[in-house]
Amino acid sequence: MMETGRHAVFIWSAYGLTCLVAFGLVLRAVLDHRAQTRALARLEAGSGPAGSGPRG
Amino acid sequence: MLTRLANPGFFMRVSGLALAPLAAAAALLFALGLYLAFFASPADYQQGETVRIMYIHVPAAWLALFFYSIMAVSALGTLVWRHPLADVSQRAAAPIGAAFTLVCLVTGSLWGKPMWGTYWVWDARLTSVLVLFLMYCGVLALWRAVDDPGRAARAVAVLTLVGAVNIPIVKYSVEWWSTLHQGPSVFRMGGPTIDPSMLRPLLVMALAFTLFGTALHLAGMRTEILRRRVRSLTLLQAERLERAAA
Amino acid sequence: MQLEADRLTCHRAGRRVLTDVSFALGPGEALAVTGRNGAGKSTLIGIVAGLIRADAGSVRATGTGERTLPESLHLVAHRDALKASLTAAENLAFAAALLGSAALAPDDALRRVGLPGAGALPVGYLSAGQRRRVALARLLVARRPLWLLDEPMTALDAAAQDLLGGIMAEHLAGGGLILAATHAPLPLDGTRELRLGAP
């Protein structure tokens, strides 16, 4: 393992936070895409998404 | 070619094909970049080991600017050509750009503590990046404030273009004003001044970030197109139900 | 209930608007207040609602039980009192909670005024007549004996005017009272007329 010296905290937290943000971006992309595909499938199957559209 | 790519159906097909290779390439480059950054590059004689923060700080800064530029160009597309794909591109770029700006700010602060002795100073570079982040926040707030996507896109486009004056300020602030932050050392007249042993990981990481960002942008645009389809279908169905009720 | 106004006089911005106006209204009765623009129709309605203070004269209500006069009346004024960013159903639900003594549910009230699908739409997305219908639907979401209507037919199409006529007739049949300022004749049979500011 390489040497990161006495500033290890800063280096690791910088990389850690960056990973966290990158992971968040990917997660958001995947979840959002999945939600939209599901909604589209439901709509194309003919029944509206629950809770939307006029009642009555 | 360009007009054909601007057709949403065609765009969906091409982007669907491109997404997986892009993501894979980004992952590979990240692995290579991280290896170079931690094992194959020396500590800086001046900055010590903390120079390794550069390999994420600088690419994040570049992409923060890059995504704002994408938003600005798409904004032109929205206002001038009224192309729906431009709206979609604007919308997908905003959260990604904001995230990279945040990374730039956070890693910069974490670098500043050991280098300058403080997390934050109010110099022109840092300030203008913070303003950039605030602009991204404004853009995101505006997107969320309107439910009609066409109208939202036009409003956001105006805001983006007005805020675009900040981009050159971020870029050139270190040259226009004397700042604590250091000047450009890669993209400058007369070639880079960084030692190749540090330039190599930097460029690899930059490429990895770019591919990663592009993949996210494409994925975001695809989702956005789906969202619009869902919206119009929902409205259509509501209308049909209403007709039936009346 | 029974409503009685006695020799009402009112000044607005220093000009005399109403002079010695009196009328009485009993259960099942409707009174149409007419007169030229600026005759004081809206002023009279405001006085009965307790929103404007008359300089002289009195308004008395009997048989309202424990409730005061303002608590026993509905007001649909020139202004719709609707929030553009809330949906029609939300606007009505709010009015029902505010006014108390709930009657129809918002969606049923909307159906009664011919807007079956509008419950989920923000009022800002409705046309002028649709908005007026929502305001009138307020009459149905809370039960109050006296209806004060200020030009209720503004922006309504023929079908909506018929609907309104039916709703008003039903209210009268149930012992309600209606005081309506209007230029066009009300879609009701046998209304008395109170003419303000005779020329």
Next chain:
Amino acid sequence: MQLEADRLTCHRAGRRVLTDVSFALGPGEALAVTGRNGAGKSTLIGIVAGLIRADAGSVRATGTGERTLPESLHLVAHRDALKASLTAAENLAFAAALLGSAALAPDDALRRVGLPGAGALPVGYLSAGQRRRVALARLLVARRPLWLLDEPMTALDAAAQDLLGGIMAEHLAGGGLILAATHAPLPLDGTRELRLGAP
């Protein structure tokens, strides 16, 4: 001038409102746009005024000289476009300056709509019908050939409706054009009718 609308189609908030609406209007002609609430009358007027973008179709004006269509028309919409804190005369003077090509002076225009004394009163002190009259007086303070009126008779009493009829007839006689959305018949002879959203 000559106005021609060709196969206009328009969506609002994702719902189709107008489908293939066409009409033509020449000098001295009046067209009454009718239809149920929500049929799209106000939308059509907004499209002609250039305030709403149609999804398909076109509106063409010929014979307006150097002026564009929006610069050759008057709009009196549902909303009065009056400032409550300014006097009636100030509101009209502002409209005249804004719209250009002045005609009657504000006080004369107010006299024409039957409000001789109202010039010095803040519009906030006027009754609903008086306010509507001030909005209609705008038609007289600047000379523009096409009048777009959205339910112009809202809140007007019988006398004011007659006045408005006279003013419109005069405008037509002078070669003007009128496009009016309305539920009640216009106080004019020989208007054609454009019925939207046939049931």
Next chain:
Amino acid sequence: MMRVFAALVRRDLAIAVRVGGAGGLGLVFFLMVVTLIPFALGPDLNLLSRIGPAVLWIAGVLATLIGLDRLFQADEEDGSLDLMRLSPAPLELVVLAKCVAHWLATGLPLALASPLFGLLVALEPAALGRTALSLLIGTPALAFTGAVGAALAASIRRGGLLIAILVVPLMVPVLIFGVAAADPANAGRDQALTILLALTLASGAVAAIGAAAALRGGGQ
């Protein structure tokens, strides 16, 4: 009674969220004020950390002021206020509900997020909790005093800076004790906190009675 109160709060919050004056936006706004003031004062971290609580408090005053103009005026203009005058619930309750909604949209997010923003203005950790507490207890008083001015202005159909002028003098005591209660260097902090709490309670009562009286008078 409680039903009317809840309905009013819910409605005002829904409007604030949809029109764009609440929740997440509030946080972004504070972020901006907290960065704006250092921009103006210059990059002196020492100074900043000393006046940090004051900066957060000023942000609270601002957020309260910005929406105040429309608090009653919007309802007066579209006739909703007349509807409220017809409610069996007293106007005092209506006023309190509107204040609570205004506070939930502006004051509460600030108080909750203040530890985060405190970091930006280099507050010491010890001061963070204090500042948050003082904001939590004190910002309702800002909304209450603001409501009196808003009701006065709506009843005479005025607005703009006038409201700020009516309201700011009333807010000064709250601000003083709020900052005092947050100041880490202040020995009498607990006393200040008590006074702040008293101010909030008292201003609640005064606002309910005062604003309702103003709205009643403005019926004409």
Next chain:
Amino acid sequence: MMRVFAALVRRDLAIAVRVGGAGGLGLVFFLMVVTLIPFALGPDLNLLSRIGPAVLWIAGVLATLIGLDRLFQADEEDGSLDLMRLSPAPLELVVLAKCVAHWLATGLPLALASPLFGLLVALEPAALGRTALSLLIGTPALAFTGAVGAALAASIRRGGLLIAILVVPLMVPVLIFGVAAADPANAGRDQALTILLALTLASGAVAAIGAAAALRGGGQ
């Protein structure tokens, strides 16, 4: 063209004066801000005189922000904006006129009275003139940048804090250079003043084009 411009400015000023957002009221408002901030910061004259220009500049930003919500929204709601869209004068001119009126009602009184208020925050005499000049040159830029946000918000019928969020980032550069130009301890004051002037001119052009584009897009 000039006639339309003059009519617009006159109208907006008249409304501001009658509704309560201009002139004398503006001065009272600044007086309050200028006293409020010392209250919040504590009575340290040294500190005050150092940050005096910043305090005045923050007051300017506040006064601009407070009326901004209604700048275009009021006209949009009552239909006046549609009238302006029918004018032969381009919307850009309309925007500029409204900005000028807003500035005359808020920025100008502040700039003119700032020497007076400067005394309150213990500014040195040398700094008084500087501050007034920087405010005179810089506050129009605040009105201009504010107008962009106001037009955006009006075109989508939103308001409240959203406008502040859209606008504050744009105002930050003005604020920085304004304070820098006023700061007696700043060697590069003249440079800052030049940049401030450039900002005002540039923001005028950007505001006219941007706000007009926003209003045009919001026609629906």
